[in-house]
Amino acid sequence: MFNLILKRFLMAIPVLLVVASITFFLVRLAPGGPFDSEKVVSPQVLKNLNEVYNLNAPLMEQYFDYMVNAFQGNFGPSFRYPGRSVSEMILAGLPVTLELAMYAVLFATILGLIAGIIAAVKKNTFLDYFPMAIAMLGICMPTFLLGPVLLLLFGIELELLPVSGWDTLPGDKVLPAITLGAAYAAYIARLARGGMLETLNQDYIRTARAKGLPEFKVVLVHAVRGGLIPVIAFMGPAIAGLIGGSFVVETIFQIPGLGRFYVEAAFNRDYTMILGTTIFFSALIIFFNLLSDIAIGFFNPQTRSS
Amino acid sequence: MKFLLALIILFIFSCSKPESPVETGFRENILHIANGSEPQGLDPHIVTGVPEHRLLTSLCEGLLITNPKGGPNLPGVAKSWDISDDGLVYTFNLQPLAKWSNGEDVTAEDFVWSWMRILTPSLGSQYPDMLYYVKNAAAYHMEEINDFSLVGIKALDSKTLEVTLEQPYSFFLKILSHYSTYAVPKNVVLAHGTIDDRNGEWTRPGNFVCNGPMQLKSWELNKSIVAEKNPYYWDVEKVTLNEMYFYPIVNESTEDRMFRAGQLHATYSVPQEKCPVYINENNPNLRIDPYVGVYFYRINTLNPVLKDKRVRQALAYSIDREQIVKRVSQCGQSPANSFTPPGIDGYFPDTQIPFDPELAAQLFAEAGFPAGEGFPKLEILFNTQEGHRKIALAVQQMWQKYLGIEVELVNTDWKVYLSREMIGDFQISRAGWIGDYEDPNTFLDLMRPNRGNNKTGWENKKYEELIIKANAQPNQENRYAILREAEQLLIDEMPVLPIYIYVRQYLLSNDVKGWDPNPTDTHHPKFITLER
Numbered sequence: 023m024f025n026l027i028l029k030r031f032l033m034a035i036p037v038l039l040v041v042a043s044i045t046f047f048l049v050r051l052a053p054g055g056p057f058d059s060e061k062v063v064s065p066q067v068l069k070n071l072n073e074v075y076n077l078n079a080p081l082m083e084q085y086f087d088y089m090v091n092a093f094q095g096n097f098g099p100s101f102r103y104p105g106r107s108v109s110e111m112i113l114a115g116l117p118v119t120l121e122l123a124m125y126a127v128l129f130a131t132i133l134g135l136i137a138g139i140i141a142a143v144k145k146n147t148f149l150d151y152f153p154m155a156i157a158m159l160g161i162c163m164p165t166f167l168l169g170p171v172l173l174l175l176f177g178i179e180l181e182l183l184p185v186s187g188w189d190t191l192p193g194d195k196v197l198p199a200i201t202l203g204a205a206y207a208a209y210i211a212r213l214a215r216g217g218m219l220e221t222l223n224q225d226y227i228r229t230a231r232a233k234g235l236p237e238f239k240v241v242l243v244h245a246v247r248g249g250l251i252p253v254i255a256f257m258g259p260a261i262a263g264l265i266g267g268s269f270v271v272e273t274i275f276q277i278p279g280l281g282r283f284y285v286e287a288a289f290n291r292d293y294t295m296i297l298g299t300t301i302f303f304s305a306l307i308i309f310f311n312l313l314s315d316i317a318i319g320f321f322n323p324q325t326r327s328s
Numbered sequence: 329m330k331f332l333l334a335l336i337i338l339f340i341f342s343c344s345k346p347e348s349p350v351e352t353g354f355r356e357n358i359l360h361i362a363n364g365s366e367p368q369g370l371d372p373h374i375v376t377g378v379p380e381h382r383l384l385t386s387l388c389e390g391l392l393i394t395n396p397k398g399g400p401n402l403p404g405v406a407k408s409w410d411i412s413d414d415g416l417v418y419t420f421n422l423q424p425l426a427k428w429s430n431g432e433d434v435t436a437e438d439f440v441w442s443w444m445r446i447l448t449p450s451l452g453s454q455y456p457d458m459l460y461y462v463k464n465a466a467a468y469h470m471e472e473i474n475d476f477s478l479v480g481i482k483a484l485d486s487k488t489l490e491v492t493l494e495q496p497y498s499f500f501l502k503i504l505s506h507y508s509t510y511a512v513p514k515n516v517v518l519a520h521g522t523i524d525d526r527n528g529e530w531t532r533p534g535n536f537v538c539n540g541p542m543q544l545k546s547w548e549l550n551k552s553i554v555a556e557k558n559p560y561y562w563d564v565e566k567v568t569l570n571e572m573y574f575y576p577i578v579n580e581s582t583e584d585r586m587f588r589a590g591q592l593h594a595t596y597s598v599p600q601e602k603c604p605v606y607i608n609e610n611n612p613n614l615r616i617d618p619y620v621g622v623y624f625y626r627i628n629t630l631n632p633v634l635k636d637k638r639v640r641q642a643l644a645y646s647i648d649r650e651q652i653v654k655r656v657s658q659c660g661q662s663p664a665n666s667f668t669p670p671g672i673d674g675y676f677p678d679t680q681i682p683f684d685p686e687l688a689a690q691l692f693a694e695a696g697f698p699a700g701e702g703f704p705k706l707e708i709l710f711n712t713q714e715g716h717r718k719i720a721l722a723v724q725q726m727w728q729k730y731l732g733i734e735v736e737l738v739n740t741d742w743k744v745y746l747s748r749e750m751i752g753d754f755q756i757s758r759a760g761w762i763g764d765y766e767d768p769n770t771f772l773d774l775m776r777p778n779r780g781n782n783k784t785g786w787e788n789k790k791y792e793e794l795i796i797k798a799n800a801q802p803n804q805e806n807r808y809a810i811l812r813e814a815e816q817l818l819i820d821e822m823p824v825l826p827i828y829i830y831v832r833q834y835l836l837s838n839d840v841k842g843w844d845p846n847p848t849d850t851h852h853p854k855f856i857t858l859e860r
Binding site: 107170174273278279 | 346349366369371374375451452453454456457470526527528529531532548549550552579581585586588591742743744746747748750760761780781783
């Protein structure tokens with residue numbers, strides 16, 4: 023297990039290096055620069071700005087400067103928000119995004135697992151068809167549709183929950199978590215059902231039943247261990263996806279998270295911000311993939327050696 | 329499953345309905361407003377943009393402030409002023425009570441130092457040209473001179489400021505309410521960096537000091553900026569608001585829902601599809617105010633076919649702008665008959681842009697393209713946005729119908745659009761221009777030959793001469809007469825196709841009083857009250 027972690031950690035370094043390099047040159051290739059605006063600045067002003075941000079230097083020199091700094095954890099100042107460093111902005115948005123992702127995962131897992139396991143146990147009954155139909159709907163419904171629908175219903179018609187904000191009004195975290203988690207709940211439900219169905223046909227389950235174990239023990243102790251491996255394998259990338267993909271939910275619900283910086287940086291050609299957030303998200307994805315591999319190792323001894 | 333559902337329902341119903349921010353705000357004099365995007369920052373010499381403008385109007389104050397009803401600026405830090413007979417020397421007497429929010433005096437020396445700061449090239453300010461009207465300011469910024477004492481700003485004593493201009497620019501007072509001319513607290517700025525430090529942390533909560541009716545209380549990125557009453561403001565008795573919340577909300581539907589749920593007193597905008605609905609139902613909260621802005625199409629006059637004036641006129645005369653505002657933009661805009669919006673501080677251009685398809689077809693034929701024959705395919709470039717696409721579609725149809733030409737719509741990402749416009753890689757391009765101050769000069773100056781924002785390749789000597797002549801004219805009536813002549817020339821030459829005059833549309837709570845419509849959409853907190 024230790025070897026696996028070490029190996030994956032060492033592999034992460036070249037991956038991040040490649041991601042950073044490709045991003046660095048790609049953003050420079052994109053037309054338009056950070057200081058283009060509807061009101062064109064005079065050539066003198068542009069020259070001054072480029073000097074302030076070292077954009078007049080040869081590209082390779084900028085590249086090496088950036089890499090050396092980034093390696094030391096210094097992602098430089100944001101071009102769009104003078105006086106703010108990229109690291110500072112990532113750190114400001116991260117706790118919010120993590121918290122939102124955590125609630126969404128919690129909601130998705132609880133709802134998904136319950137629905138999936140029940141559907142597998144009661145397969146080909148109403149308790150299977152109904153949740154699975156809802157799950158299909160959940161997968162198909164985009165967050166930019168689900169969010170406003172929930173808001174209109176619970177926020178404006180019923181006036182039960184606030185329509186926006188984060189940590190400002192009581193209950194303002196409920197709808198964003200549900201909106202963000204819904205699609206994942208649906209995936210988890212379908213994965214759990216599939217995995218459980220396969221496991222419930224295994225010989226060792228028949229053995230357990232033959233021994234006279236009560237059904238709930240068969241399902242919740244013996245079958246779950248093997249049946250949920252697809253769900254666990256899915257969780258790593260899913261959590262990373264939740265963190266990186268919360269832009270839409272953050273915009274709809276006015277949440278001060280990281281996703282908005284990530285997407286807006288690209289529109290603003292905020293070079294340092296694009297690079298910083300991209301490297302950061304890559305690292306997150308690598309980290310969560312590793313976590314889910316480790317978890318699978320715990321559940322399935324066969325995978326530990328590889 | 330049922331248990332979980334019951335749990336969720338129980339949870340939802342157990343949160344009792346809290347009092348809405350608008351209710352609490354009314355009781356405690358706290359104003360909640362949506363403010364567009366997250367501001368770039370709060371340093372008046374560095375930032376640009378409308379959200380920043382709104383914040384800085386509350387947090388700082390220039391020599392003058394914008395008149396809430398439109399028209400000439402009102403006294404701000406400057407209590408009164410004298411203008412020399414030749415219109416070149418302005419002497420400002422500062423408010424004896426004007427103080428920074430840390431209790432120190434705002435002095436004439438502060439203004440001298442601040443203007444030196446914005447004109448320092450290595451600061452990289454984007455608005456130094458607002459001060460180019462001051463004697464030698466441009467030369468100092470271009471590094472032609474290094475001695476700031478040669479620049480026309482002097483502190484005669486701690487509360488008297490003397491400004492000397494290059495020419496008797498009679499609109500100079502109007503510029504002085506713009507944030508680029510504000511003073512910043514020298515000691516505080518220098519305590520957190522040098523004079524040319526873009527990234528100094530003096531604008532952070534806790535560090536930030538300025539001289540406006542409100543002062544910075546807290547600032548959470550992408551969440552809110554809270555300002556509270558500044559007890560050291562010279563006119564603090566007039567200020568009734570205790571706090572102001574500024575929310576950066578980019579999504580118009582989000583702010584619309586927040587307004588309806590009582591979380592906002594004012595939105596920043598109205599979703600385009602909602603505007604006609606609100607107009608139809610006579611929504612009492614809908615406000616449509618005049619705005620100093622023009623929506624227009626730039627024509628690349630260097631293009632082989634578009635360099636012919638008759639072609640440009642034909643394009644203009646075949647756009648039914650009345651239909652565009654009625655059927656497409658649908659939010660109280662008015663069709664543009666001039667480049668400068670009419671009525672800016674008493675300036676009314678006397679131009680007309682007729683909708684006359686016959687005349688257009690005739691001009692087109694004279695230019696060698698009868699019924700559009702032999703005319704190459706035309707491209708309209710715009711940045712990706714539904715509103716721009718709809719207008720481009722309408723124009724496309726009109727040109728196809730009345731001129732018989734093929735028109736293609738090209739939309740790109742904002743920065744790509746800007747860079748294509750910049751290097752002249754377009755034929756027709758969508759554009760908008762919002763005036764920086766309340767004077768026709770902020771529009772007509774744009775089309776001068778050497779201006780970076782001209783972007784049409786149109787260079788007209790006579791136009792340049794007229795603008796220079798107008799600038800040297802201290803009498804406003806005479807100046808406006810010359811500017812009207814320049815406007816005539818511009819509309820006849822048609823390097824730009826004005827389409828409509830902007831309005832500001834937003835939702836405003838009935839509790840908010842003193843939020844008067846004015847052309848620059850500036851709402852100084854000292855005039856705003858919450859009343860029922």
